[in-house]
Amino acid sequence: MSDFVTRPQIEVLSAADGERRRSWSDDDKLRIVEESFIGHRQAAATARRHGICRSLLTTWRRQYRDGELGASRAVSFAPVTVTKAPTQQTKSVDPCPPTDCQVEVVLPNGRRIIVPVGVELEALARILSVVDG
CATH class of the missing domain: 3.30.160 (Double Stranded RNA Binding Domain)
Structure with a gap:
């Protein structure tokens, strides 16, 4: 038997050897942030889809809310979801809805x-x- 012990190799990589950090344009950040607002609780799923961590997306969302992200681009439309209450069974749309709507x-x-x-x-x-x- 040999007294030779195999130890795992450890390799140290510098930033030049490994993958560099990605830089995102404001347009890309805005597109990703706006996508994260569609639907209910979509931030984590959106972050995974784009290969970023959720905390980075949270930072971008805060910057978006505070007007710090893409200030030159004004939001003119927002996603809209129209739902019908389960108890309503209307066959046509009333052009003059009741005042209590x-x-x-x-x-x-x-x-x-x-x-x-x-x-x-x-x-x-x-x-x-x-x-x-």
Whole structure:
């Protein structure tokens, strides 16, 4: 028998030897952040799809909310989901909904606001700027 012991090899890699960090353009960051807001609890899945860690996506989302990410690009549209209450069984859309109908607005920061259908757009814009800020 031999007294020779095999030890695992350890290799030290410098940044030049290994994979370099990726740099993301603002457009790429915005696209990924906006994708993460679609659906319910999609941040982790979006991060996995793009090969980034969830904490980096969380940082980008905070920067997006604070207006620090892609400030030159204004958001003009947001994803909208129209759902019908399970108890409603309407066959046609009424062009004049009842005054007690409400619309729920879900903001990118996760806050929700419910407003009447007939709310004035200027009033809604003021409310949203306060709630989203």
